[in-house]
Amino acid sequence: MRFQQIDQFAAELKADTRAAVYDGSKKGHEKRTKLLFDEYADPDRLRRIAGEVKQHVVENLDTYLPQVEAKLKANGVIVHWAATAEAANQAVLGIMRARGATKMVKAKTMVSEETELAHFLEKHGMEALETDLGEFIVQIDGDHPSHIVKPIIHKNRREIATSFEKNGLGAYNDDPQTITRRARHFLRHKYLEADVGLTGANFVSAESGRLVLVTNEGNSRFCLAATKCHIAMVGIEKIVPRDYDLALFLNLLARSGTAQELTVYTEFISGPKSPTQPDGPEEMHVIFVDNGRTEVLASDCRDILRCIRCGACLNVCPVYRQASGHAYRSVYPGPVGAVLSPLMMGDKFPQKADLPKASSLCGACHEVCPVNIPIPDLLLRLRNRAKEENVPSPGTPPMGAWALLASQPTAWRASLFGGKIINYLPTKLLPIPALRAWEAKRSLPAWRGGEFRKWLKTRKGRADFSPTAPSRAEAKKAD
Amino acid sequence: MSSSDDRESILSRVRGALAPLHKRAAMPDYTTELAVMRQMMGSRDGLVVFSERLALVNAIALTDPVALVARLRENKWLHGYCDPALWPALAPHFGADFKVETTYDRKRVDDYAFGITRAVGAIAETGTIVLNDATTSRRLGALTPWVHIAVVERAKIFSDLPEAVAGLGQDTNVIWVTGPSKTADVEGILIEGVHGPGIQIALVV
Numbered sequence: 001m002r003f004q005q006i007d008q009f010a011a012e013l014k015a016d017t018r019a020a021v022y023d024g025s026k027k028g029h030e031k032r033t034k035l036l037f038d039e040y041a042d043p044d045r046l047r048r049i050a051g052e053v054k055q056h057v058v059e060n061l062d063t064y065l066p067q068v069e070a071k072l073k074a075n076g077v078i079v080h081w082a083a084t085a086e087a088a089n090q091a092v093l094g095i096m097r098a099r100g101a102t103k104m105v106k107a108k109t110m111v112s113e114e115t116e117l118a119h120f121l122e123k124h125g126m127e128a129l130e131t132d133l134g135e136f137i138v139q140i141d142g143d144h145p146s147h148i149v150k151p152i153i154h155k156n157r158r159e160i161a162t163s164f165e166k167n168g169l170g171a172y173n174d175d176p177q178t179i180t181r182r183a184r185h186f187l188r189h190k191y192l193e194a195d196v197g198l199t200g201a202n203f204v205s206a207e208s209g210r211l212v213l214v215t216n217e218g219n220s221r222f223c224l225a226a227t228k229c230h231i232a233m234v235g236i237e238k239i240v241p242r243d244y245d246l247a248l249f250l251n252l253l254a255r256s257g258t259a260q261e262l263t264v265y266t267e268f269i270s271g272p273k274s275p276t277q278p279d280g281p282e283e284m285h286v287i288f289v290d291n292g293r294t295e296v297l298a299s300d301c302r303d304i305l306r307c308i309r310c311g312a313c314l315n316v317c318p319v320y321r322q323a324s325g326h327a328y329r330s331v332y333p334g335p336v337g338a339v340l341s342p343l344m345m346g347d348k349f350p351q352k353a354d355l356p357k358a359s360s361l362c363g364a365c366h367e368v369c370p371v372n373i374p375i376p377d378l379l380l381r382l383r384n385r386a387k388e389e390n391v392p393s394p395g396t397p398p399m400g401a402w403a404l405l406a407s408q409p410t411a412w413r414a415s416l417f418g419g420k421i422i423n424y425l426p427t428k429l430l431p432i433p434a435l436r437a438w439e440a441k442r443s444l445p446a447w448r449g450g451e452f453r454k455w456l457k458t459r460k461g462r463a464d465f466s467p468t469a470p471s472r473a474e475a476k477k478a479d
Numbered sequence: 480m481s482s483s484d485d486r487e488s489i490l491s492r493v494r495g496a497l498a499p500l501h502k503r504a505a506m507p508d509y510t511t512e513l514a515v516m517r518q519m520m521g522s523r524d525g526l527v528v529f530s531e532r533l534a535l536v537n538a539i540a541l542t543d544p545v546a547l548v549a550r551l552r553e554n555k556w557l558h559g560y561c562d563p564a565l566w567p568a569l570a571p572h573f574g575a576d577f578k579v580e581t582t583y584d585r586k587r588v589d590d591y592a593f594g595i596t597r598a599v600g601a602i603a604e605t606g607t608i609v610l611n612d613a614t615t616s617r618r619l620g621a622l623t624p625w626v627h628i629a630v631v632e633r634a635k636i637f638s639d640l641p642e643a644v645a646g647l648g649q650d651t652n653v654i655w656v657t658g659p660s661k662t663a664d665v666e667g668i669l670i671e672g673v674h675g676p677g678i679q680i681a682l683v684v
Contacts, residue, residue, distance in 0.1 A: 024667050039516045046514060052507040059503040062494045075651070081486035091482060133673060134664035150664065157666055176665040180673055187674060188623065192585055210647070218622060218660035218675030224652075225618035226585075236489065241506060243647060247640040248514045258663070261516070262605040262640070264536075265675070266655040274651055278583075279618035290489045298496035 003437065004395030006358040010323035017154050021146070021324040024153040025315040029368070031259030032312060039261075050252055051372030054306035057239050058297065064206045064239045065288070071209030072286055075271040080287040085115035088289045092117060092198070092231055093124055095285055099229055101126075101195030105187075107213070107220035108132040109200025110148060110309055111233040111289050113331045114344075117198070128198075129190050131219035133183050140167045146325030146333060149257045149311035154324050188222070197223030197281065201234045202308065203249055204286075207242040210270045211286070214253065214263040221265050230272070230281035236288050237297075237305040249308065252370035256310035292344030301378045304339045306371040313365035313375060319358050328355060335365035339378045350391040356382035357396065416449035423447050511641035516604060525603045525636040526683060532606030536658030537671065538679040544572040547628060547682055551593060552576065556626050559593035562616035565630055569595065583620045594624035594676075599650075600635040601681065602643045607657040608681055609643065611650035618652075627676040629656070631683050 003011060010018075036043040057064055069079050080095075082088035088111070096104065104121060106112065106128055118139065121128040130139040134151035138144065141163045145151030152160070161174035169182050191197075199220050203212040211232055213220050224230055240249060254260040273280035296305055314320045314334030325333035330341035330352065338359060342352040356379040365375040386393065405411050423446055428439050438444075497503070530540040541547050551557070552574070561569060563581040573579060583591070596616055600609040608629045615621050621629070637643040647653050660675030671677045 020666070027667060042513075049507050049509045049513070052504065055504040056506045059497060059500060062490065062497055065490060065493065080482045081489055082482070083485040083488050087482075087485055131674065132664075133662045137664070150667075152664055153667075160665060176668045177670050179665055180662060180670040184673060188588055191674075192588060208647075216660070217662050217673035219673070221618075221622055221654060222674045225622050236493070243644055244511060244641075247511045247644045248509075251514045251640060260657075261536075262607060262655065262657045264657050264659070264661055266607075266657070268647055268653040268655075269651065271651040273618075274612035277612040277615070277618065277652070280612070280652065288489070290485075290492070294489060294492035294496055297493060302496075 004357065004393075005329070005354055006319070006323055006327045007395065009327035013322075013324055013327075016156060017324055018322065020156050021154050022321045024150060025147075025317075025321050028150070028259060029312070029315040032255055032315070032368070035255050035259050035261070046248065046252060047370055047372045050248055050370055051306055053240065053245055053248070054308070054371045055303065057241060058237060058302055058305045061236060061239070061297065064241070065236060068204055068206045068209060068239055069288075071206065075209045076284070077209070077271055078283070078285045080285060081290075082287050083290045085289075085291045088115045088233060088287055088291065089117055089120040091285075091287050092233070093121065093126070095229070095231055096121075096126060096196055099195065099283075101229065103190075103194040104128045104196045104198055105131050105191050105194040105219075105223045105227065106135075107197070107199040107215060107223050108135050108151070109198070109233055110331060111200055111235050111291070112198065113145065114291055115233070115289070117233070127194075129187075129194070131187055131191065131217075131223060132215070133180065133217060133219075136183060136187065137163065140164075144326065145331075147311060147314055148309050148332065148334075148336075154326065187219075191222045191226040194223075194227050196229045196231060197227035198231045198233065199223060201232050201238055201286075202253065203240050203246060204234060204238050205241075205243050205246065206239050207244075208270060210243065210246075210268045212246060212250070213267040213269065214250070214265065215267075216258070216260075216264045218265050221267060224267070224269070224281060225279045227280075228282050230269075230284045232269075232284070232286045234286055234288055236290055236293050237307075253308055253310050256308075256312040256368065256370040292346055295346050296340065296343045299343055300381055301339055301343055303373050304336065304343070304375075304378055306373055307336050307340070308371055309336075310370055312368040312370065316364040316368045318360065318362065318364070323358070327358075330355070335359065335375045335379075336373075339375060339382065342382055350386070350389065353382070353386040353389075353391040354393065354395075356380075356386070357393070413450075416453070419447050419449040511644075515639045515641065525638055526633055528603040528638075529601055529606060529636050529681075529683075532603060533658075533681060534606070536606045538606060538608075538658045538681065540681050540683060542683050544569055544682065547680065548572045548574070548577075550680075551626070554626075556592035558590055559595065559624060559626075560591045560617070560620045561595040562597055562620070562630075564616065565595055565597060583617045585619055588619070588623050591620070591624040593626035593628060594620040594622075595628040595630065595682075596621040598629040598631045598635075598681070599648075599653075600637060600643070600646065601631045601683075602637045602640060602655065604637075604639040605655075605657055607643070607655045608679070609637075610654040610656060611648070612652040613650050615654075622675050625672065625676060626678040626680065627656075628680045628682050631681050633683050 118128040157174040201211040338355040
């Protein structure tokens with residue numbers, strides 16, 4: 001028997017990478033907690049309300065999408081729709097060709113990661129340059145981001161310095177400040193030469209059609225100050241009902257994502273530049289991208305569409321910390337990715353059906369989620385779906401024998417008693433591969449089968465568990 | 480498939496996905512006051528809070544053009560861009576050692592050590608400067624120089640985010656700037672001055 005895929009990846013991870021991911025995510029999480037609890041009397045209330053607002057949007061997208069489209073058009077924005085990743089990329093290419101554009105500067109957008117836009121454009125003879133420092137490094141390395149917010153959390157400064165040197169960005173120097181200055185110098189001329197600036201959107205207000213973009217580096221601002229055409233790729237779930245709701249979401253996003261009270265650049269863009277402004281896009285396009293989202297909407301896991309891509313669940317997740325983002329084989333790693341990625345596969349769900357199993361269901365992701373997504377519940381639903389669809393599950397121990405015992409009270413009692421034998425066996429030497437793999441890193445606790453039943457029977461004030469007793473739900477109804 | 484085909488297919492899939500729901504989640508009723516930070520409660524002076532918060536995000540509040548000029552000189556930031564509408568009032572404070580242009584030439588992006596532009600307002604709660612298209616003479620002039628000086632009118636300081644959102648207005652491009660441009664992408668180490676200013680100053684008048 002072999003490991004589950006994600007376990008295998010984690011087992012082979014370089015120690016450096018694991019340390020980088022572990023430290024980075026842990027630090028992010030600790031800062032976030034301090035900030036939220038120092039500044040708000042009841043931070044959980046913020047999360048619950050934000051979750052309700054987004055759930056409302058998700059369940060009323062049929063109303064909100066046409067509404068936001070009408071508003072954008074009234075603001076002078078050209079609206080496109082793309083059902084698939086391919087359609088989204090084609091739409092971008094079409095806009096560029098129509099303008100005779102060949103050079104694009106890109107701000108960080110997860111949707112464009114989904115569609116692999118930069119690769120696509122390069123294949124079609126366009127230059128598409130990532131401008132977020134982390135994404136830029138990922139691009140020159142031919143790598144993939146491993147975190148939604150911190151794309152190079154898995155790299156250390158020495159690796160970055162080496163790839164800068166390889167790409168002609170100066171002699172080896174691993175000082176983070178020098179690395180940043182070199183990128184600044186290289187990229188600012190690229191912005192100024194570019195024809196098109198591409199961004200995503202963190203939120204779109206249905207009321208005003210404002211796109212809200214947040215960055216710390218100012219790269220999105222630069223894209224929209226230097227170029228004449230703005231293209232925004234936006235997932236169809238990014239809507240908030242009113243401008244009024246933005247204060248709540250901006251507060252939660254910055255704190256949850258990077259433990260800041262507010263990101264450095266928060267942009268509210270509702271159309272092409274004002275006529276009196278010399279800099280910035282004269283033309284603005286918004287591409288609404290589905291790419292599997294309606295598939296998610298149709299499932300019983302639609303709550304995941306509330307996600308505002310803050311990365312807090314990655315930072316807190318014990319599995320993510322050990323395995324790193326690349327272990328998830330998806331654009332979206334961590335707990336959110338374990339739900340979203342298999343769902344977005346559509347018919348190919350089985351290919352990523354193992355991801356929901358890579359969780360101890362500890363619930364930390366739910367606790368930190370700024371939109372209160374019950375991620376552990378959704379993971380269970382997906383595990384169930386995989387079982388119902390008979391998706392093979394290599395690496396998980398067979399549970400058939402357990403199921404047989406657990407369904408027959410006499411056999412169960414016998415096994416609880418008989419199990420004691422395990423205390424006297426040299427388990428490490430048994431030819432059971434699953435047990436061996438497990439014991440390679442842990443030690444088996446002593447068998448204590450039956451203790452719980454004994455305790456339950458003898459404790460004082462015990463509840464009535466006889467078959468004739470009313471269930472809790474029934475008792476509640478009777479009240 | 481064309482974009483309009485995609486529009487129909489997306490919207491019909493959305494409708495199809497939502498059709499089985501017996502009840503749709505309602506919009507919660509809430510006031511954005513709940514998203515205002517604890518320490519902001521009470522009636523403190525907007526400028527005091529703004530200056531305090533500005534310092535926390537590593538930006539600088541000045542109220543005197545003389546202090547501004549001294550700081551620029553001290554750091555040898557002698558060549559810059561200034562909004563032509565602001566220059567007549569500021570020019571007397573700048574000495575002959577400065578070279579200040581009231582037009583911005585994007586071909587010489589590295590020439591400008593500082594840029595002075597007007598802000599449309601500020602937010603005390605977060606130490607944020609609010610820019611927009613109508614007030615900022617050049618988007619690039621407020622972004623590319625190492626030092627950005629935003630001239631903020633004292634009367635236009637919002638107290639918190641909800642108030643600032645309510646005051647977004649009609650401008651198509653409103654930018655909240657909270658401190659210098661920064662990144663922590665390399666090993667989580669904070670570096671200021673990535674693509675935008677490394678030094679952010681608010682000159683409150």
